[in-house]
Amino acid sequence: MTRELWEGNQAIAEAAVRAGLEAYFGYPITPQTEILEYLSRRMPELGRAFVQAESELGAINMVYGAACAGVRVMSTSSSPGVSLMMEGISYIAGTEIPMVLVNVMRGGPGLGNIAPSQGDYNQAVHGGGHGDYPRIVLAPASVQEAVDLTMLSFDLAEKYRMVTMIIADGCIGQMMEPIQFPEMKPVVRKDWDWATNGKMGKRERRLLTSIYLDPYEEEKTNLRLLERWKQIQANEVRYKEYFMEDAEYVVIGFGTAGRVSLSAVRAARQEGIKVGLLRPVTVSPFPSGAIEDLAKRVSGMLVVEMNSGQMLEDVRLAVKGRVPVEFYGRMGGVVPFPDEVLGEIHRMASGKITADINPRDAWYERMVAMK
Amino acid sequence: MVPTPNNLVYERPEGFTDAPTHYCPGCTHGIAHRLVAEVLEEMGVLDKTIGVAPVGCAVFAYNYFDTDFVEAPHGRAPAMATGIKRVLPDRVVFTYQGDGDLASIGMGEIVHAAARGENITVIFINNANFGMTGGQMAPTTLPGMKTTSSPNGRDVETQGYPIRTSELLATLDGAGYVVRRSLHDPKNIRMAKKAIRLAFETQVRGLGFSMVELLSTCPTNWNLTPVESLKFVGDKMAAYFPLGDYKISSGVAQIKV
Ligand SMILES: Cc1ncc(C[n+]2csc(CCOP(=O)(O)OP(=O)(O)O)c2C)c(N)n1
Numbered sequence: 085m086t087r088e089l090w091e092g093n094q095a096i097a098e099a100a101v102r103a104g105l106e107a108y109f110g111y112p113i114t115p116q117t118e119i120l121e122y123l124s125r126r127m128p129e130l131g132r133a134f135v136q137a138e139s140e141l142g143a144i145n146m147v148y149g150a151a152c153a154g155v156r157v158m159s160t161s162s163s164p165g166v167s168l169m170m171e172g173i174s175y176i177a178g179t180e181i182p183m184v185l186v187n188v189m190r191g192g193p194g195l196g197n198i199a200p201s202q203g204d205y206n207q208a209v210h211g212g213g214h215g216d217y218p219r220i221v222l223a224p225a226s227v228q229e230a231v232d233l234t235m236l237s238f239d240l241a242e243k244y245r246m247v248t249m250i251i252a253d254g255c256i257g258q259m260m261e262p263i264q265f266p267e268m269k270p271v272v273r274k275d276w277d278w279a280t281n282g283k284m285g286k287r288e289r290r291l292l293t294s295i296y297l298d299p300y301e302e303e304k305t306n307l308r309l310l311e312r313w314k315q316i317q318a319n320e321v322r323y324k325e326y327f328m329e330d331a332e333y334v335v336i337g338f339g340t341a342g343r344v345s346l347s348a349v350r351a352a353r354q355e356g357i358k359v360g361l362l363r364p365v366t367v368s369p370f371p372s373g374a375i376e377d378l379a380k381r382v383s384g385m386l387v388v389e390m391n392s393g394q395m396l397e398d399v400r401l402a403v404k405g406r407v408p409v410e411f412y413g414r415m416g417g418v419v420p421f422p423d424e425v426l427g428e429i430h431r432m433a434s435g436k437i438t439a440d441i442n443p444r445d446a447w448y449e450r451m452v453a454m455k
Numbered sequence: 456m457v458p459t460p461n462n463l464v465y466e467r468p469e470g471f472t473d474a475p476t477h478y479c480p481g482c483t484h485g486i487a488h489r490l491v492a493e494v495l496e497e498m499g500v501l502d503k504t505i506g507v508a509p510v511g512c513a514v515f516a517y518n519y520f521d522t523d524f525v526e527a528p529h530g531r532a533p534a535m536a537t538g539i540k541r542v543l544p545d546r547v548v549f550t551y552q553g554d555g556d557l558a559s560i561g562m563g564e565i566v567h568a569a570a571r572g573e574n575i576t577v578i579f580i581n582n583a584n585f586g587m588t589g590g591q592m593a594p595t596t597l598p599g600m601k602t603t604s605s606p607n608g609r610d611v612e613t614q615g616y617p618i619r620t621s622e623l624l625a626t627l628d629g630a631g632y633v634v635r636r637s638l639h640d641p642k643n644i645r646m647a648k649k650a651i652r653l654a655f656e657t658q659v660r661g662l663g664f665s666m667v668e669l670l671s672t673c674p675t676n677w678n679l680t681p682v683e684s685l686k687f688v689g690d691k692m693a694a695y696f697p698l699g700d701y702k703i704s705s706g707v708a709q710i711k712v
Contacts (some may be wrong), residue, residue: 106542107541138564139563141563142534145527145538145564146535146538146541148528148534148538149507149538149539150542152525152535152538153542155542157538280525282502282503282504282523283501283503283523284502284503289522289523289524290524291525292524292526293524293525294526295526
């Protein structure tokens with residue numbers, strides 16, 4: 085197949101179509117609107133369902149309905165819209181049905197701006213909707229990876245009956261890169277043994293709900309979710325490593341921050357600094373095992389994010405204080421330049437780092453001094 | 456087969472499971488449930504029906520109907536029904552919602568489902584209060600009516616006026632059939648059943664959004680006896696919320712059942 089130049093958002097949309105997306109529900113918000121616009125043409129052309137909902141509340145609950153019916157369904161939004169969807173996401177998680185949601189993150193909090201951000205890491209990975217529920221979160225760092233992860237997300241969501249999110253940012257969503265699409269998969273309506281699609285003379289009635297009035301029953305459900313989560317942690321962790329063979333230092337970053345860091349790592353390598361990069365592709369499940377192993381062989385780590393150090397906490401949990409962990413972040417929609425990250429690599433490699441201070445506090449002091 | 460006596464005049468409709476009711480004595484949710492079950496049975500569509508339960512007293516509607524069911528977040532039943540109907544257009548999809556669910560938190564979803572002409576049927580229970588949470592003021596609470604959150608009676612100066620939902624939705628071109636009926640006496644119950652039938656017929660013919668608003672009782676939260684509650688519906692509620700047909704599209708007008 086040939087390589088074609090595609091914008092990230094449109095590529096995600098087409099990838100979903102090729103994954104067998106049967107229904108899309110969304111609401112316009114920059115910087116993801118091209119997904120909705122693309123699908124408003126593409127889905128009806130293929131005889132598939134498309135609705136521009138009245139709001140993200142409407143959209144996520146249309147997704148909920150279609151997911152109950154057992155079809156491949158997706159919504160996409162950006163930070164404020166995803167916040168609005170959180171109740172629905174919790175219900176979908178509690179009902180244990182598959183769905184895919186793409187968050188093309190933007191600067192926040194509040195209305196913020198439309199520039200690329202990773203400020204929703206905690207919302208996606210740790211928080212968001214109410215109640216105890218795990219979810220799968222994938223973080224692409226290029227348009228091609230966004231395509232591949234979109235295809236994968238539907239399989240994961242269905243395999244584990246779990247909410248699967250892709251967190252990209254305005255950078256991934258709106259830049260154009262040459263990509264190769266996978267083959268168009270046929271729409272297959274699987275005969276799920278849980279879907280509420282009408283008895284049709286074949287079976288007893290079914291019920292899909294997230295209500296468990298008896299706390300002991302709810303706890304059983306919480307445990308069932310955790311059991312599935314254990315399998316996911318064992319089988320679905322994905323990450324990419326660069327220049328790691330002889331690395332003495334490692335930079336850790338996901339998505340666009342990981343990509344910017346790679347440029348910095350390349351530049352540092354040219355200067356002879358033995359630094360590598362670990363880029364989590366699944367931020368949930370988090371590659372804690374890989375990072376723990378690294379902590380046994382490198383002398384220091386630098387976490388780079390486009391937020392105030394949200395993934396940093398997961399890295400520190402994995403490292404368990406074995407090596408110093410440093411942090412560099414830009415917030416509010418600011419994308420760090422490779423030179424900034426290179427400067428941090430220099431600082432780390434100069435040996436003046438220690439595990440004794442909180443990396444977030446230290447970073448904050450440096451940020452304030454810089455401004 | 457259980458032998459049936461030859462003077463049998465009343466039995467559980469096929470559309471019902473044998474779950475005992477959880478509704479309060481004198482509450483008309485049960486009547487509304489039964490009418491829907493009878494209509495679905497008579498139309499022979501039980502097998503392809505998917506119900507959407509609300510958050511409210513009818514959250515357990517799914518226990519009673521022998522059809523597939525899902526349970527929506529508060530107010531979002533029309534959105535969920537939209538999602539189901541768009542991917543399974545040959546199924547019969549209905550929501551069953553209270554007035555807090557439909558006319559307060561879910562006003563956005565119901566207006567847009569109607570505006571899109573979504574081919575779903577909505578059974579709308581107007582009991583002038585939030586039943587499940589203990590009788591707070593709803594958008595349908597009558598002026599002066601006491602509730603647990605309007606203890607001195609609904610003061611329209613500060614708490615606004617009731618919303619006449621059927622009238623409001625009837626203004627939308629996507630609505631095929633929108634009517635208000637009442638469950639306060641046998642005559643009105645029979646008329647309600649006819650309306651429910653017509654609403655589902657609207658859906659199976661693809662004639663757009665259909666809704667039957669049903670004036671209902673809530674004796675427990677109204678602090679009235681069941682009989683007094685029925686009288687309150689017939690006298691007071693029907694005065695503010697006139698019974699009648701608010702939208703019958705030309706297509707629906709031709710339906711003969
Ligand atoms: C998002 C959200 N807000 C509030 C509630 C609490 N709640 C449950 S039922 C209900 C009111 C239901 O009243 P209504 O729709 O009139 O139905 P009824 O119980 O009277 O049949 C409320 C406010 C909730 N479950 N979810």
